[in-house]
Amino acid sequence: MGLLQQLSAVLGGGQRRQHQEDLLTSLLVMAWMVEARDPYTGGHLWRVSRFSRLLAEKIGLPAGEVARIAIGAFLHDLGKVSIPDHILGKKDRLTDDEFAVIKTHPEVGWRMLAGHPLAVLAEAAIRAHHETPDGRGYPRGLAGEAVPLDARIVGICDAFDAMTSTRPYRRGMPIAKALEIIRENLGRQFDRAFGEVFVALGEAGELDHIVGHTDEGIPLYDCVMCGPTLVRRRTQGAGDHVYCHACTGVYVLAEQAGGLTAVQAGRTASPAELEPEADTDLIAQVVRDSARALLN
Ligand SMILES: [Fe+2]
Known part of the structure; x- marks a missing residue:
């Protein structure tokens, strides 16, 4: 029995559904706190979630797993809220000591979230999205199939969005170039089977409506x-x-x-104008989509 179904069992009809959606909302509100912390990456979490959903669907996973992966993708970098600004925003190469701090974010994110009733939905994406098939990732150095499914999907999508997004200090690379880099690193940095499906999606133009966008139809x-x-x-x-x-x-x-x-x-802009805001409409939409799939 899935976690949401377990919650269903202890609550009545409409109240039950509302409770489940409230819990999902609280998860996603936390995801927006990460984006507020690092506003230069406008829409990064939405895009990683959207790519991940598309890839999970293309692989043929059931709707419940697709929804879980889409939620995990929103939360994967939760632990970055604990990384000091001078490291998170550093444009030059990180020192070994600084990289050691960066490497703490998967486990820190998981520990911060672990008390949440739905934390398990995002556990794999948070803890393992920097693990790689060759075992050279972090924090645990998992290899091959030991890297959880959700993390193998989110890891590809996170890297692709990082490559194709423009930051203040560098232009995003063309989609074709990013796909080529993924292809060159299949089986090393990226899961071979899932990476091949992702590259095929990209070559078919099926990622174009997500790259450089922050919501459906909004560039x-x-x-x-x-x-x-x-x-x-x-x-x-x-x-x-x-x-x-x-x-x-x-x-x-x-x-x-x-x-x-x-x-x-x-x-x-004034400081007030630059205040980050959670996109409550977008959160509500993601919750509606996810709740439906997780329950049915
Ligand atoms: Fe990360």
């Missing part, structure tokens, strides 16, 4: 200084402001042929 908008870093919420439209968290530039959304564009407002 990142371009900051003239920093590249595609501007995040638009689903509820925002023409006339609304969006902000670059890298250079603090303010932009106004404007209609143009084929959609919206971001136009410089000619000023920098």
Whole structure:
């Protein structure tokens, strides 16, 4: 019996469903705290979750497992909230001591989450997403099939998004180049069978609607200084402001042929404007999708 079904057994109908959805919401709200901590990676967690869901579906996993993997992908980097800023945001190569600190984030994330009633849903993704088939990953150096299924999927998707995302200090690489790197490292850094499926998805153009996006149908908008870093919420439209968290530039959304564009407002954002926010609409959508699959 699955965890959510166990919870179902002790609660009545509508109340039961609401309780389960509340628990899932609380998990995902925590995921957004990670994104608030590292705002330069706008939409990273949504994309990793979306890629992971797509890959899990393509592999043919049942809906309940797909939903679990999509949730684990949102939470995989939870432990990064404990990494000091000067290490998390360092642009140069990390020293051995600094890398040793980075390597603590999978186990720290798991220990922080472990008291949550649904923690087990995300355990594998959190603890093992930096393990690799060749056993050279961290923290435990697991190899091959010993790396849990969820982590093998999330590990591929996390690396792909890191390669194709633009950061303030470097442009994201083209999709084809990132796929080539995955292909070259199959069986070493990336699970061979799952990696091959992922590369095939990419070559078929089935990842294009996720790369450079922050929600279904919503692309990142371009900051003239920093590249595609501007995040638009689903509820925002023409006339609304969006902000670059890298250079603090303010932009106004404007209609143009084929959609919206971001136009410089000619000023920098105030601290209040740069405050991170959890995207409650997006969280609610993910919870609805996941709850349905986990229960049925
Ligand atoms: Fe990580």
